[in-house]
Amino acid sequence: QLRQKIGVMFGNPETTSGGMALKFYASVRLDMRRIESIKQGDQVVGNRTRATVKKNKVAAPFRTAEFDIMYNEGISTVGDLLDLGVTYDILVKRGAYYRYNDEPIGQGRESSKEYLRQNPAVAAEIDALIREKAGLPVRQAGA
Structure with a gap:
């Protein structure tokens, strides 16, 4: 869950709630964003999603992946x-x-x-x- 920091002029104003402890304890942190909606006609049937690894203690961080998440199907x-x-x-x-x-x-x-x-x-x-x-x-x- 994202929150906005007030008064941030440079850098990313987004932060996660819960203080600093969750950021330190987590082994893997992912930032998942919807890129676009997948439509059949006028009906939305899924989302194109980009996942960015923000923190990873077990493998290489800062990688990105894009994939489709379809409703009633999954990835x-x-x-x-x-x-x-x-x-x-x-x-x-x-x-x-x-x-x-x-x-x-x-x-x-x-x-x-x-x-x-x-x-x-x-x-x-x-x-x-x-x-x-x-x-x-x-x-x-x-x-």
């Missing part, structure tokens, strides 16, 4: 597949279009996510390629 795994697929050059994004193996997946982020939901074999293939390029263990079938 969108297919949204992460799209983001990481583009990052690792597995998917090609030109304008609003996503392509995999020179075949169009969809126009726009939401239609591409829907395609991956409808085609779990393609999503699993992209997931395996991402894990291979990132040096992570590949998921076994049925696990």
